[in-house]
Each structure stands twice: as structure tokens, then as C-alpha cells.
Amino acid sequence: MDSLPNPYSPEHPAPPAQFAGRRAQLTVFHEALADILAARPRNLAVPGAWGTGKTSLLLSCAAITAAEHAAFAPVALGGGIRGLPDLCATVAAQLGDAVQHHGVAETMREYLDTVSVSVHLGPMKMTRYPKHAADPLLLRFRETLTAAADHSPFIVAIDNAEYLQKIDGALMELRNAFQEVQSSGKSCMLLLAGSPNLFADRSIAAPASRFFEHTDLEAFSAEETREALTLPLGSSGVSMSDDCINAVHTLAAGHPWMVILTAYTLFRVRKTDRISETDLATAFPMIQSSVGRQVFDVLYRNAGENGQQILRSFARTDAVTLSSAEIAEISGVSNPHPYLGRMCERDPPLLEKVSRGKYRLAYPLLHAYLERKMREE
Ligand SMILES: Nc1ncnc2c1ncn2[C@@H]1O[C@H](COP(=O)(O)OP(=O)(O)OP(=O)(O)O)[C@@H](O)[C@H]1O
Ligand SMILES: [Mg+2]
Incomplete structure (x- = not known):
């Protein structure tokens, strides 16, 4: 309609200022943060299906943590992490950035040096190390966590944590490391966000699963959809009718990604500054085709x-x-x-x-x- 920038982005997580709802999850996080600041260890897991807002929630948790002057080390997993040493090195590096303290940074650097030496020794050495209980790399990893906690309470937040299952022993090692550091009275939290099958391998991972308090992310309630649709409009002068908001909620079944994708398309096709159900009818073929291409085609084929x-x-x-x-x-x-x-x-x-x-x-x-x-x- 005009050149106003589209305030919705289905491709990106919601920035904290546009983060809608999720009061229950935020309350759990606030309480857990208060607990770790009082040296009472807590660990959280946020299982949620694709596009339900895990990364968005982590961004808001990071902002809350920063306001409390604690350190927040985000680690987004993907296929690139090759094994436990690689994972520990990534966590340590992010933690180093997060606590930004010379003494700690020194410990981190030594740790990273040890890791990279062993990585360069080749795959033989790498596969043998993680299986060994007294693995020097893993011991250093725990020392690194302790050193970081000595400087500042911290949270290590692992996104796409379902990838931990692909790394032999990773979940248990993380649990053991955090358990040990927390048992010695240090203030820190391990926060995992990932698919609902985060702890699918029950036989091995059950003790790991029990280490976390679970707070699931599901579809938006009608009120959460309303907030997600209206917050980004802010003072732009554009608004959305109640009927349209309700229709979007029904159409998307409250799925956050679909809500935002729909809103993005509505904003594009709107005829006036009042987005209405008529705009939704116009946008429908485009929404249908985007969701089809991006989600349903693969699911249907499989x-x-x-x-x-x-x-x-x-x-x-x-x-x-x-x-x-x-x-x-x-x-x-x-x-x-x-x-x-x-x-x-x-x-x-x-x-x-x-x-x-x-x-x-x-x-x-x-x-x-x-x-x-x-x-x-
Ligand atoms: N609480 C929220 N408020 C506003 N928008 C949200 C919220 N949660 C999710 N969204 C929107 O939904 C979409 C998906 O969010 P996000 O990327 O955080 O989900 P995810 O669970 O991390 O997805 P994936 O499974 O692909 O990693 C984004 O467009 C984001 O802006
Ligand atoms: Mg994500």
C-alpha cells in the first residue's frame, strides 16, 4: 500500500520488544533466575515444536538476564558441531564472551588451546577422549564453568538442543558438569530449548531429562495471538480489526510462525490502515502458497x-x-x-x-x- 516497512518477519525470532505472551514460561524463567542469583541451582528445558517460538523466548530470557547483570551465553546448535570436545569448546567460548573477565578469559583460552590441540591430533584421539571418565578436556570444561561462575552468575542457553542427541554422551556430560559445579554452590543454570523429542532416547537420557524442569511451548492462546499481531504495529498508525485478529488465530490454529507469516502477508496486501477480514481473503492464496512451499510440501512427500x-x-x-x-x-x-x-x-x-x-x-x-x-x- 505504501512504503511503511513491514514490521512482521516470519524468518526471524521476535525481538524482546515484540515478544508476545508466554507469561507462564517467563514467570518460570524469572523465578529460576532469582533462584540462581540466590545460589539455588535451577535448570530449565523448553520443549516446543518447530516455529513455536523457542529462539524468541531465549532472546527475551537473554534480555531479562542482562537486566539482572548476570551473564547469558547463547549456543545455537546445528549440524556443524562434530563431537563432545567441539561442543564443550563452543560453550566455553560463548561463556568467555559472556562473562568478559580477564581471569576467566585466561582459563577459557587455556581450555580452548587444549581442545584445539586434541582436535588436531585427529579423529582417533577425539573419539577416545570423551569415553574416558577422567578425560582432561572434560575436567578442564568443568574448571572453566567453575571459573566463570566465580566471576558472575551465568546461564548457558542451548538452542536447537535436540542436536545434543547426535553427539555421543553430550547430554549426560553437560548434566554431570553442571551438577558438579552447582553442587559446589556455584550460581549457574543450563537452559535447553529444542524439539519436543529433546529427550527422546529415554533409556540413556532419562536421568538427563530429570535434571531439568520442563516448561513446554505450545500454540498461542487467542490473547497471545492478539498481542503478537498488535505489538509490532506499535505507533505505525496501522491497526487490525478484532474480527481479523480472531480469524488469523483460527486460520493459524495459534501456531506462532503461521500467525506471523499471515500477519506479514496481511500487512503487504492491506488496502487501508485498518487491516480487516477482507484483506485476509485477499491474502489467503499467498499465505496458502507460502505455507505449502515452506512446510506442507515436504511433510506430504514424506x-x-x-x-x-x-x-x-x-x-x-x-x-x-x-x-x-x-x-x-x-x-x-x-x-x-x-x-x-x-x-x-x-x-x-x-x-x-x-x-x-x-x-x-x-x-x-x-x-x-x-x-x-x-x-x-
Ligand atoms: N512470543 C512470541 N511473540 C511474537 N512472535 C513470536 C513469538 N514466538 C514466536 N514468534 C514468531 O514466530 C516465528 C517463529 O519463532 P521462533 O523462530 O522463535 O520459533 P522456533 O521455535 O525457534 O522455531 P524453529 O523450530 O524453526 O527453531 C517468528 O516469526 C517469531 O517472530
Ligand atoms: Mg529456533
């Missing part, structure tokens, strides 16, 4: 032939909820149960179990996507 048949049965009827018997009849898949279970449990889920034997699509937008797929095929 659902396999029977899974796709089952999904399509929802597009063949106007009923929102179907029983497993109805799904079997419409889809022609005689025993849909194993597929239904899998599609509800995967991250992201495709279906949602409403009650015993009753299912619906996990996102309202998936219905229109499946209708289009059927027309194309």
Missing part, C-alpha cells in the same frame, strides 16, 4: 502413499473430525492405525487426536492444501 491417502480423506469431506473407521473407509487404507499414530507423534505433526479414535488435521491450512493437491493429481 508421508508415503498410505499416509497421503489418509490425509486426502480429510479433503474429501466437510467434516473436520473423522473416526479411524471413517478414515479407513474414505481412504481405502484398511488398517490406518499405525499411520495415524505416526502422523500425530511426528514433529511437526500432521494430525491431531481429538479424542479416542477421532482425528483432525493438525493445521486448518492443511485442508486447503490437500484440496489443491487432489485437484493437481
